[in-house]
Amino acid sequence: MRVYAWLLLPTVLLLPLGAWSGEIIGGWAAKPHSRPYMAFLSRETSTDTKMCGGFLVRKDFVLTAAHCAEGDITVLLGAHNMSKRERSQQVIPARAKIPHPEYDEETYNNDIMLLQLRRKAKLTRWVKTIPLPCADETVQPGAKCSVAGWGWTSADNEQSSDTLQEVDVEVMPEAACWSTPNGPHENYDPSTMLCAGDPDEGKNPSKGDSGGPLVCGRKAQGIVSYDFNDETQPVVYTRVSTFIPWIHEMMKKLQP
Secondary structure: OOOOHHHHHHHHHOOOOOOOOOOOOOOEEOOOOOOOOEEEEEEEOOOOEEEEEEEEEEOOEEEEOHHHOOOEEEEEEOOOEOOOOOOOOEEEEEEEEEEOOOOOOOOOOOOOEEEEEOOOOOOOOOOOOOOOOOOOOOOOOOOEEEEEEOOEOOOOOOOEOOEOEEEEEEEOOHHHOOOOOOOOOOOOOOOOEEEEEOHHHOOOOOOOOOOOEEEEOOEEEEEEEEOOOOOOOOEEEEEHHHHHHHHHHHHHHOOO
16 A cells, blocks of 8 residues: 555644654754755654654665664655645655664664665666765765755754754764763764764754665765764764774675
């Protein structure tokens, strides 16, 4: 049975406070379909519907955060305005969820998950993959990157956005997220995480829906992992380059 994207919207856009993971604060509306790799994940649990972001890395695989694993996941590709029945949209259920085996739900270390799609996405001008970095590729502090999502546009209310929002952020020095006893980033691990934000301009550290990509130089260098709803704190991202061997191994193992 085909599930139309617009049928998912009422339950997703009316989620209660706390059901969303991350949001675009201080950003702007993205040019429609300018990020054709973006994926919207609808997560049906026994009690409610939640959401996450993600991004298409192969016709049959979406990359997202491991903490987005709860529920039955349906992937929406090619979307811009979630309140409309766009002809660009493709709705594909997830066949398998493959969170990293060493994901730690307390520290958010290794917060990465592959979703195998039930069928291959059709690549169009609205649906495309995004390149991944090379293994152990580094992103230097000061690098200009961007994130996007459909989440709340203010940390003070529950208002989400119908249209995809985006914002520019800067990769921060490791010291900005370095471990401090009992501090907000006490579990920060620079080998598996990236630190990025723009607190000086009042942009909330929750720059994109959890699981969405941190895009630097047209590559997905990070995955939105966690934040603190505090404009003075940057966001922590999963460092994608660390997990390239694992990603390739899993996609090879799960060949259709």
